[in-house]
Amino acid sequence: MVTPAAVLAGIGSCLPPRAVSNDELAETLGSSDEWIRSRTGITQRYFAAPGTATSDLAVGAGEQALKSAGTAVVDTVVVATTTPDRPCPGTAPTVATRLGLTGAAAYDIGAVCTGFVYALATSAGLIATGAAERVLVIGAETFSSILNPADRATSVIFGDGAGAVVLRAGTADEPGAIGPFDLGSDGEGRDLITVRAGGSEQRLSGGEPTEDDRYFAMAGKEVFWRAVQRMAASTRSVLDRAGWTSGDVDWLVSHQANLRILNRLADDLGIPRERSITNIALVGNTAGASIPLALDQAHATGALRKGDRLLLTAFGGGLTWGSTVLTWPELDRA
Amino acid sequence: MTTMYDKLVDLMVSRFDVDRAEIKPGITFEDLEMDSLFLVELLVVIQTDLGVKISEDTASPRDTIERAAELIEEQVASAATSS
Numbered sequence: 001m002v003t004p005a006a007v008l009a010g011i012g013s014c015l016p017p018r019a020v021s022n023d024e025l026a027e028t029l030g031s032s033d034e035w036i037r038s039r040t041g042i043t044q045r046y047f048a049a050p051g052t053a054t055s056d057l058a059v060g061a062g063e064q065a066l067k068s069a070g071t072a073v074v075d076t077v078v079v080a081t082t083t084p085d086r087p088c089p090g091t092a093p094t095v096a097t098r099l100g101l102t103g104a105a106a107y108d109i110g111a112v113c114t115g116f117v118y119a120l121a122t123s124a125g126l127i128a129t130g131a132a133e134r135v136l137v138i139g140a141e142t143f144s145s146i147l148n149p150a151d152r153a154t155s156v157i158f159g160d161g162a163g164a165v166v167l168r169a170g171t172a173d174e175p176g177a178i179g180p181f182d183l184g185s186d187g188e189g190r191d192l193i194t195v196r197a198g199g200s201e202q203r204l205s206g207g208e209p210t211e212d213d214r215y216f217a218m219a220g221k222e223v224f225w226r227a228v229q230r231m232a233a234s235t236r237s238v239l240d241r242a243g244w245t246s247g248d249v250d251w252l253v254s255h256q257a258n259l260r261i262l263n264r265l266a267d268d269l270g271i272p273r274e275r276s277i278t279n280i281a282l283v284g285n286t287a288g289a290s291i292p293l294a295l296d297q298a299h300a301t302g303a304l305r306k307g308d309r310l311l312l313t314a315f316g317g318g319l320t321w322g323s324t325v326l327t328w329p330e331l332d333r334a
Numbered sequence: 335m336t337t338m339y340d341k342l343v344d345l346m347v348s349r350f351d352v353d354r355a356e357i358k359p360g361i362t363f364e365d366l367e368m369d370s371l372f373l374v375e376l377l378v379v380i381q382t383d384l385g386v387k388i389s390e391d392t393a394s395p396r397d398t399i400e401r402a403a404e405l406i407e408e409q410v411a412s413a414a415t416s417s
Contacts, residue, residue, distance in 0.1 A: 039369075039371060220370075220371055221370045221373075221374045221390070222390065224371060224374050224375060225374050225377070225378060225390040228378050229378070260371075260375060264375060264379070267379075268382055
């Protein structure tokens with residue numbers, strides 16, 4: 001029997017309504033539009049309104065992806081998020097039920113900015129083993145909920161949003177088939193991208209967390225250094241496994257961390273910068289949502305054509321990293 | 335000046351849009367408004383170009399371009415002897 005492959009069958013995304021300009025943030029941070037743009041390539045991001053939760057954005061993206069796939073039913077829902085609705089339970093069951101999918105297997109993946117690639121990998125595994133036939137894979141974040149408003153290094157970078165794909169069981173040689181994968185981690189770097197408070201470590205420490213510990217923190221310089229090198233190594237490894245060279249890649253789709261990281265990575269791989277899909281200027285870094293959001297927007301503009309070869313790569317907290325490849329299929333827009 | 339210094343200057347001009355006329359051996363990265371993030375990016379580029387492992391802390395924004403070139407050369411030399 002041939003092992004089924006996970007094949008991309010639908011795509012969608014969701015942004016909260018309010019765009020926040022650099023000028024609006026710069027005012028309170030003592031920063032400037034020019035400072036933010038030159039360091040990050042970001043001009044605006046979206047912040048969810050009070051009363052919104054990550055599941056709201058996940059449901060919006062999920063609805064579109066199901067419609068695009070031409071199906072109302074999947075047997076599994078996976079949500080990659082750094083900002084779940086609650087520490088317990090997972091966000092995916094809520095999302096599944098709100099999409100009319102009560103009874104489906106549903107769980108979260110916590111791999112921060114690499115979450116979507118990890119979610120794709122585990123979903124492809126479920127399909128390969130026959131445990132699932134159709135999986136809704138969502139990357140969703142309300143990162144604004146954990147940003148430290150006083151920290152200009154992080155509060156200008158991140159934004160809220162969600163992206164989703166439907167994977168179905170198919171064959172490895174058809175357009176849309178996902179894989180192979182390269183995944184990795186390094187726990188030595190756990191302090192470089194972190195929210196220190198709120199977990200067992202702090203709650204059982206006997207002490208109260210500081211105000212800063214309640215928020216997301218990132219060591220920008222150290223992360224830049226590791227992100228470029230880990231993604232470069234991971235993409236080379238996955239290209240090797242796929243039997244592709246960087247010259248075969250039509251589109252590099254990296255986690256939208258920082259425009260300078262994206263450009264550096266493209267240069268390093270010898271892929272022209274214009275073949276790197278970037279939407280960070282208009283949405284910021286949406287962590288686990290960034291890859292499906294970038295894919296959906298590129299699909300909407302018609303940039304992605306059937307048969308295009310895509311290289312996906314991400315790096316994030318953990319530290320974690322991961323890469324995969326696929327050939328773009330014919331997809332409907334929701 | 336050394337080859338490494340020339341290489342640094344070339345990279346700063348070609349990759350970071352620094353005005354060549356502003357770069358002098360005794361000027362610091364900070365003077366050129368290149369902060370720690372720019373510097374780490376420069377070090378990533380150098381590491382890839384030279385194909386040797388150097389440390390992300392090799393130089394700081396308060397170092398002069400000349401001093402940074404020396405520090406990178408020291409790292410390259412020690413990488414060569416340890417391998």
